[in-house]
Amino acid sequence: MPDPSKDSVTWIEIDENAENQRIDNFLLRHLKGVPKSHIYRILRSGEVRVNSGRIGAEYRLAIGDRIRVPPVRVAKTLPRPRHAPAHHRLAARILYQDDALLAIDKPAGLAVHGGSGVSLGGVEQLRLEFSEFKFLELAHRLDKETSGVLLLAKKRSALLALHAMMRDGAVDKRYLTLVAGAWRNERQSVKFSLTKYLTADGERRVAVDEQGQDSHTVFYLIEKLQKYSLLEAELKTGRTHQIRVHLAHLGFPIAGDDKYGDFALNKLLARQGLKRMFLHAHRVEFPHPISGLPIEITAPMAPDLAAFVTRLRSLI
Numbered sequence: 001m002p003d004p005s006k007d008s009v010t011w012i013e014i015d016e017n018a019e020n021q022r023i024d025n026f027l028l029r030h031l032k033g034v035p036k037s038h039i040y041r042i043l044r045s046g047e048v049r050v051n052s053g054r055i056g057a058e059y060r061l062a063i064g065d066r067i068r069v070p071p072v073r074v075a076k077t078l079p080r081p082r083h084a085p086a087h088h089r090l091a092a093r094i095l096y097q098d099d100a101l102l103a104i105d106k107p108a109g110l111a112v113h114g115g116s117g118v119s120l121g122g123v124e125q126l127r128l129e130f131s132e133f134k135f136l137e138l139a140h141r142l143d144k145e146t147s148g149v150l151l152l153a154k155k156r157s158a159l160l161a162l163h164a165m166m167r168d169g170a171v172d173k174r175y176l177t178l179v180a181g182a183w184r185n186e187r188q189s190v191k192f193s194l195t196k197y198l199t200a201d202g203e204r205r206v207a208v209d210e211q212g213q214d215s216h217t218v219f220y221l222i223e224k225l226q227k228y229s230l231l232e233a234e235l236k237t238g239r240t241h242q243i244r245v246h247l248a249h250l251g252f253p254i255a256g257d258d259k260y261g262d263f264a265l266n267k268l269l270a271r272q273g274l275k276r277m278f279l280h281a282h283r284v285e286f287p288h289p290i291s292g293l294p295i296e297i298t299a300p301m302a303p304d305l306a307a308f309v310t311r312l313r314s315l316i
Contacts, residue, residue, distance in 0.1 A: 014065040017135035017156045023050065024057040027069070034072050042070055090122065091129045095149060096297045100158035100290045102126070102136065105299040106150040108276050112141050122150065140166065140173075140238065145258075147302040148175070148281030153289075161289030166238060172285040175233040175243060176222075176301060178278035178309070179252040180265055183229035188219045190246045194239050205259065206241040208249045215239040217246050225312040228255060232282075243279065254279055274308045 018026055027039045027048065046054040047070040050061070061067075096103040106112065106122060113121035123138050130136065139151040139162040153159035165171050195212030197205055216236035223230040229252070233243045241260070247253060248260035256266055256277040285296045301309070 008071055010069040012067045012069060014061045014063055014067065015134075016063055018061050019063050019156060020060050020160075021156065022057065023048070023055060023059045023061060023067070026061060026067075031069070031072060038072065042072070089129070090126055095299055096295070100153065100155045100288070101295075102130075102152045102154055103284075103297045104150050104152075106142055106147055106281075108145050108147040108302060108304070111144045112138055112150060123152065126152065139163070142281055143241070143244075143277075143279070145256075145277040146175075146279045146281060147305070148299045149284050149297050150281070151284060151297070155290075158289040162286070165286055165289070169236065170286060172283075173235045173238070173281065174283040175235070176278075176280045176282045176305075177231050177233055177243060177247070178225070178255045178305075179229050179231060179247055180227065180255060180262055181229060181252045182224060182227070183219070183221050183231060183252060185219075186221050190217045190219060190250065191215070192246055192249060194242065194245060196240060204240070206239070206245045208245060213237075213239055215242050215246070217243055219247075225309065226315055228312060230309065244277075272308075273311060274304075276304070278305055278308070280305055 012030075024039065024043060027034075027043070028036060031039060040057060042048050043055075043057050047068075049055070049068040050059060050065050052066075052068070090104050090106075093105045093107070094102065095105050104122075104126070110125075111121040113123050123136065127133065127136055133154055135154055135156060137153050137156075137159050139153050139159060142148065142150055151162070153162060162171070192208045192215060193210055193212040194206050194215045195209035197207060199205055214237065218234040218236060220232040220234070221229060222232055235242065244254055244257055244260045248257070253261040253265075254277055255261070255269055256274050257279075258266065258277065261277070280302055281299065282301065283296065283298045285294065287293065288295050300306075
C-alpha cells in the first residue's frame with residue numbers, strides 16, 4: 001500500500017480485495033488523512049492514472065490494474081494507541097476464523113468502528129492486532145453496548161457475498177435479551193415500520209412510523225424471571241435499533257436500555273448488578289460466502305448478563 005507521506009509517485013497493483021471497487025472509494029480508504037476534496041482534485045486533474053490512462057471517479061477497478069498515485073500530503077494527527085484497553089483486546093476473543101471470515105465475541109462498551117468521539121473502534125483495533133491481513137471489513141454492526149458475535153470479512157468477495165445474503169434474508173441472526181414485564185406468547189412475530197430522526201441534542205434515534213422502512217422481528221419466550229422475561233430475538237430485517245424499538249413500542253423495554261428503556265428501572269437495575277443494556281448477539285447461521293457450506297457461530301451469554309440471570313433465578 002502507498003505511503004502518502006513520501007514525496008514520490010506510488011504504484012499499486014489491484015488484487016481481488018479491491019476488484020470492482022470504485023477508484024474514488026479505493027483512494028479514500030487507502031490514503032488515510034488526505035482530504036476528500038484533494039482526492040477528487042487529483043482524479044479530475046489526471047494525476048491518478050490506471051494502466052497509464054486517465055479515468056473518472058466512477059471507474060471500477062479490475063484485478064491486475066496498476067494505479068499511479070501522485071505524492072500527497074496527509075493531515076497531521078496525534079499518534080494512535082497500539083492497543084485498546086486490556087479488557088478490549090480482541091485477539092483472544094476469536095470465535096471463528098478462516099481465509100475469508102473472522103468472527104469475534106465483541107465485549108459490551110466497545111464501538112464497532114471509530115467516529116462520533118470514538119478514536120479506536122473494534123475494526124480499527126483488529127487491523128492493528130492483525131496487521132498481516134490485507135483486507136478486513138465489518139460485515140454488519142452491533143450497538144456499542146451490545147455484546148456477542150461480530151462478523152468481519154477478510155476478502156472483498158466474501159464481504160459482498162455476505163451483504164447480498166443479508167439483503168436476501170439468508171443470514172439467521174439471533175439475540176438474547178431481558179425485558180421488563182411478563183411476556184405472554186411463546187412465539188410472536190412483530191412488524192413495525194421504523195424511521196430515523198435526530199433529537200434536539202443531535203443524537204440518532206429510531207421511532208415506529210407508518211411511513212418508515214419495513215422491519216420484522218420474531219421473539220421467542222425462553223424463561224420468565226420475576227418481573228422480567230428472557231427472550232430470543234430473530235432478526236428478519238436489520239434496521240438500526242430494531243429490537244430495542246420493537247420491544248419498547250410493545251411496552252416491554254429492554255432492561256438497561258439507556259435510549260428506549262425505563263430510566264427509573266434502569267437505575268434500580270444498576271444497583272442490583274445490571275450496569276448496561278441486556279442485549280447479546282448469541283448466534284449467527286449462514287452459508288459460507290465462498291464454499292457455500294453451512295456455518296453456525298455462537299457466543300455464550302456475556303458473564304455480566306449470565307450473573308444477573310442467575311441472581312433473578314435465585315429470587316424465584
